[in-house]
Amino acid sequence: MRAAASVPRATSGYDxxxxxxxxxxxxxxxxxxxxxxxxxxAAPVTDRDAARTLLARLRERFWRLTRVWADGGYTGRLAHVAASAWRIALMVVKRSNDTTGFVVPPKRWLVERTFAWRMRSRRLARDYEARTDTAETMILWSMTMVMSRRLTGRRC
Structure with a gap:
């Protein structure tokens, strides 16, 4: 007997x-x-293509934001597009060539810490959502719980 996949076939692919x-x-x-x-x-969507949507949403909600630090996967023409289309300075943080082993690049730990907080929500441990917009909502819902715990003084 084969286990049912938790991610719909339409959002799977090659990366x-x-x-x-x-x-x-x-x-x-x-x-x-x-x-x-x-x-x-979906998995086959490149980081740079997804970043265009992400930066457009960011500019729409936070119009005064001028600088964003990004992972090395967001290199290429994206920095020029961000500067010309949304007036955002995209600063790509790359790994240093002289480091050995696992080292989190500067500024990257902010995002890694957020992903770790998100994984505390049991619902987000796997892809249960059939639609990507619902998955986005679940991430925001999980972070709302983190923020409300901080406001009440409870540890996350």
Whole structure:
């Protein structure tokens, strides 16, 4: 008997030559690690394509934002597009060549910490949602619980 897949076939595909059933989550956080914008895409969508949607949402909601730090997956012409279309300076944080082992690049730990907080929500441990917009809502809902716990003084 075969287990049912939790991710619909329409949102699975290839990423980097490997078959990847699932989704990619792209998120912009503030300096506290709280989400400003979230985009969930199918696995075959490139980071740069998803970033265009993410930056457009970010500019729509936070029109005074001028600088965003990004992972190395967001390199290329995206920095020029961000500057010309949305007046956002996209600063790509790359890994240093002289580091050995696992080292989180500067600024990247903010996003990694947010993803760790998100994984505390049992619902987000797997892809239960059939639609990407519902998955985005679940991420924001999970972070709302983190923020409300902070307001009440409870530990996350």
């Amino acid at each position: 980097g030559g490997k078959k990847v059933p699932g989704r990619k989550r792209h998120i912009v956080v503030d300096s506290l690690g709280l989400p400003l914008a979230v985009v969930v895409t």
